[in-house]
Amino acid sequence: MAVESSTSVLRAFWPWIRQQKGLISGSFVVLLLASVIRLLEPWPLAFAIDVVMGDIKHNTLLNGLSINVLETEKLLWLCAIAVVVIAILRAVAGYASTIGMALAGSRVMSAIRRALFAHLLHLPLSFHQRSRTGDLTMRLINDIGMMREATVTAIMPLLSSIVIFAGMLGIMFFLDWQLTLLTLLPMPLLALATMRSGGKIRDVSRAQRKREGHLAARSAEYMTGIATLQAMSLEKAATETFNGSDSQSLQQNVRAKRLAAGLERQVDVLIAVVTALVLLLGARSVLGGKMFAGELLIFISYMKNAFRPVREFAKYSSRLAKAVTAGERVIELLHQPVGIDRQVGKPLIASNGLNLAFENVHFAYHSTHESEPASVLRDVSFNVPAGQSLAITGPSGAGKSTLSQLLLRLYEPDRGRITLDGTDVRDYAVDSLRRQIGYLPQESLLFGVSIRENIALGAEGEVNDEQVIAAAKLANAHDFILHLPQGYDTVVSERGMSLSGGQRQRIAIARAAIRNSAFLLLDEPGVGLDSKNEQAVTDALARLMQGKTTVIITHNLALAAKADSILLLDSGQVIEQGNHAALMAQQGRYFELWNIQKGVAL
Numbered sequence: 001m002a003v004e005s006s007t008s009v010l011r012a013f014w015p016w017i018r019q020q021k022g023l024i025s026g027s028f029v030v031l032l033l034a035s036v037i038r039l040l041e042p043w044p045l046a047f048a049i050d051v052v053m054g055d056i057k058h059n060t061l062l063n064g065l066s067i068n069v070l071e072t073e074k075l076l077w078l079c080a081i082a083v084v085v086i087a088i089l090r091a092v093a094g095y096a097s098t099i100g101m102a103l104a105g106s107r108v109m110s111a112i113r114r115a116l117f118a119h120l121l122h123l124p125l126s127f128h129q130r131s132r133t134g135d136l137t138m139r140l141i142n143d144i145g146m147m148r149e150a151t152v153t154a155i156m157p158l159l160s161s162i163v164i165f166a167g168m169l170g171i172m173f174f175l176d177w178q179l180t181l182l183t184l185l186p187m188p189l190l191a192l193a194t195m196r197s198g199g200k201i202r203d204v205s206r207a208q209r210k211r212e213g214h215l216a217a218r219s220a221e222y223m224t225g226i227a228t229l230q231a232m233s234l235e236k237a238a239t240e241t242f243n244g245s246d247s248q249s250l251q252q253n254v255r256a257k258r259l260a261a262g263l264e265r266q267v268d269v270l271i272a273v274v275t276a277l278v279l280l281l282g283a284r285s286v287l288g289g290k291m292f293a294g295e296l297l298i299f300i301s302y303m304k305n306a307f308r309p310v311r312e313f314a315k316y317s318s319r320l321a322k323a324v325t326a327g328e329r330v331i332e333l334l335h336q337p338v339g340i341d342r343q344v345g346k347p348l349i350a351s352n353g354l355n356l357a358f359e360n361v362h363f364a365y366h367s368t369h370e371s372e373p374a375s376v377l378r379d380v381s382f383n384v385p386a387g388q389s390l391a392i393t394g395p396s397g398a399g400k401s402t403l404s405q406l407l408l409r410l411y412e413p414d415r416g417r418i419t420l421d422g423t424d425v426r427d428y429a430v431d432s433l434r435r436q437i438g439y440l441p442q443e444s445l446l447f448g449v450s451i452r453e454n455i456a457l458g459a460e461g462e463v464n465d466e467q468v469i470a471a472a473k474l475a476n477a478h479d480f481i482l483h484l485p486q487g488y489d490t491v492v493s494e495r496g497m498s499l500s501g502g503q504r505q506r507i508a509i510a511r512a513a514i515r516n517s518a519f520l521l522l523d524e525p526g527v528g529l530d531s532k533n534e535q536a537v538t539d540a541l542a543r544l545m546q547g548k549t550t551v552i553i554t555h556n557l558a559l560a561a562k563a564d565s566i567l568l569l570d571s572g573q574v575i576e577q578g579n580h581a582a583l584m585a586q587q588g589r590y591f592e593l594w595n596i597q598k599g600v601a602l
Contacts, residue, residue, distance in 0.1 A: 009327035012334070016111045020104040027100030034093035035163040037086060039171065042301040044082035046293075047075075101159075105151035113144045116330060122338050125410040126365075134220030135213035139333055142216075143209070143326035150323030158320075168302040176291065176299060179278055183303050186270045193266050204255050205321040209329060211248055218242060271304070278303055345429035348436050353387035353549035354420045354519050356407075361416035363402060376402050377572045380416075384565070389550040391560035393593075394569035400553045401442075403569075404521055407551070408434060420519075435460055438517040438548075442524040444508035446499070451481055451507060452488040458511035467514060475510035475540040477503070502533025509540045520550040525559070557594050566590065 010017075017024070117140060172180040222238050278300060285291035348354075363377040377399045384390040392400050405411050406418060409430050418425045425433055438458075446454050455468050468488065472478040480503055484490040492499060499507070505525070512520065525541055538559065552563055560566050561580040568576040568583070568590050576583055576590050583590040 009324055009331065012331045013108065013112060013327070016108045016115070019111065020107050023100055023104045023107075027097050027104060030093050030100065031097040031159065032163060034090055034097055035167060037090040037093060038164055039167050039302075040086050041083075041090070042298045044079040044086070046295065046297045047079050101151070105148055105155075109144050109148040109151070112147075112330065113140060116140055116144070116333060119334055119336070119338070123336055124338070125405065127336060132214075132217030132220075134215075134217030136333070137220065138213050138216040139326075139329050142212075143329050146326045147323045147330075150319050155320070172299060172302050176282075176285070176295075179282060179285075179299060182277060182281070183274055186274050190267060190270055193263060193270075200259050204259065206325045206328070208253055209322065209325045213329070215242070215246060275300070275303065345427055345432070347432040348420065348428045349432075353547060354436070355386045355422070356384040356390075356519070356549060356551070357419045357422075358382050358403070359417050359419065361406065361413045361418060363399075363406060363411065363413050365411075377406075377413075380569075380572070380574055382567050382574065382577060384549055384551065386421075386549055387547055388564040389545060389552060389562075390565050390567060391552045391554060391563035392567045392569060393554055393557060393560045393590075394575075396555075398569040399572040400569055401523060404439075404523055404551070404553060407521060408437060408439065435515075436517050436519055438512035438515050438520045438544075440508055440512050440520070440522045440525055442553075444501075444504040446492050446504055446507060448492060450486075450489050450491050451484070454492065454507055455510045455514055458513070458515040460515065463514060468510075471510040471514035472507075474513045474543050475506045476536040477506040477510050477540075480506075500533070502536065505533070505537050506540060509537065509544060513544050518548060520545060520548050522550065522552045522554075524554055525552065557590075557597050561594075568593075 120136060120140070169180070172183065219242065222242070282291060282296040282299060286293050286296055358380050361377055361380045365376060380399075380403070382390070392403060394400055402411070406413055407425070409425060412426070420428070420433075447457070452465070452468055455471055456463050458471075459467070465488075469478060472481055472488075481488055481490075509525075522541065525537060542562075550563075552559065554560055563579075565577065565579050566583055567574060570589070576586065576588055578586070584594065
């Protein structure tokens with residue numbers, strides 16, 4: 001089962017491994033050279049022992065060599081020099097192969113990490129909503145890092161030992177086939193112990209990686225909500241929950257180590273028993289004149305090295321199992337379907353505003369836990385002429401934000417269609433569609449780079465400082481940016497928390513402005529701001545909206561009243577539609593909400 005898991009991981013990563021085939025092949029050739037050199041290591045020592053013992057003339061291994069003319073002292077010097085030379089050659093070849101394999105492994109893992117990150121960014125929103133950010137981050141960073149470490153510290157030594165084993169086994173048969181067969185006798189027992197313990201170690205490692213993924217997800221949740229957690233004095237409860245999860249992870253880790261250590265000790269005992277038997281029978285052969293001391297030394301040296309692959313697999317079994325498990329977790333993400341092919345479809349090109357229409361749109365969020373999910377939108381239809389604005393309002397949960405997600409093709413409608421300039425948005429390439437929509441989310445997301453870079457992110461290509469400043473001025477952000485410590489080069493903190501809500505919102509408006517798209521989608525602009533910041537944001541939005549088709553999602557009816565038309569949603573249905581004056585004249589639900597917000601008694 002472990003072999004099947006390893007093979008499936010190798011097969012999944014083969015496209016990236018193949019990209020480094022030149023470096024891997026070269027490193028493997030050098031590894032073979034290092035292994036051949038290693039086979040020579042015990043020979044100078046065996047030669048020296050036979051010389052000292054005076055049996056050189058009768059040693060069958062040395063027949064044909066013209067060494068009688070050499071003095072014993074010179075032979076010993078040659079043996080000593082040979083030991084050093086062989087060690088140096090092996091060190092150089094081993095260093096080159098290790099560095100080559102490590103470089104290839106690092107390149108392969110970096111390519112996989114980049115591919116995984118790009119894949120995660122393209123996975124549908126529904127996948128991210130049911131996944132935990134901490135676990136995804138752990139797979140992206142820790143799991144791939146673990147595979148990279150295992151490549152260098154475990155797979156490389158194991159591969160080297162296997163190559164050496166093949167060479168040494170052949171020479172051992174040449175020296176004494178009977179002792180060689182005796183050496184191979186415990187191999188089935190070693191294989192059985194390795195398979196049994198290896199399977200358990202892999203299962204424990206899989207459980208541990210899953211547990212650590214949950215731990216990472218939980219800690220990410222706590223760190224993200226640290227302000228709420230501290231405000232509600234939940235530190236103790238969070239610590240206890242985290243400690244409980246960490247204790248379970250610790251238990252799994254200890255169990256994996258215990259299994260690996262037990263396997264390693266079993267292997268050591270079996271090897272010791274075989275070594276003792278070979279030493280006993282081999283010494284008798286030397287005393288009986290059937291074998292020379294140097295030959296026995298070579299045989300025992302080779303025998304101990306022949307067991308090295310088994311010993312090293314036992315030693316690195318836990319690390320290898322974790323690496324295979326990490327690979328399986330990465331593959332699981334890579335196999336997640338992307339859903340929409342972002343490049344398929346025709347480009348959306350518009351220099352002016354776009355005409356938007358929803359035609360009998362039905363939509364429900366589908367979950368594996370719900371056989372018949374409740375509808376979020378039911379038979380929604382409306383039209384926004386090019387260059388005009390529409391405000392969508394209504395109670396929480398009415399489906400307002402769902403409309404924006406359908407327009408951006410983060411989800412697809414179950415029935416009906418959405419058109420831009422009369423063409424179904426599904427006929428446009430997703431990237432082309434989204435480039436024509438200037439999106440201002442409810443939570444203005446800034447990244448941990450400079451303000452200049454945050455604004456420039458909205459542009460499709462390269463922009464200069466003049467364009468960044470112009471966008472900032474349009475968004476009423478230029479003045480406060482100049483008062484920051486490094487102006488436009490000021491690096492904001494994670495998620496822009498070093499700035500106020502109004503400042504973040506205005507930078508987000510600047511980012512939307514620099515895109516210069518034909519369509520604007522504004523989700524709760526100005527929410528949570530004081531009157532001064534709200535006015536600055538409102539003025540900036542008024543300039544940004546000029547000549548563009550705009551959809552504004554808002555609870556603020558004062559802002560909605562400024563739009564050309566208003567759509568009132570409730571329970572996923574359009575219940576009222578028209579401009580502010582018309583809706584007020586109807587004295588329906590909009591009229592009631594307006595008076596409630598204004599504090600007017602009905």
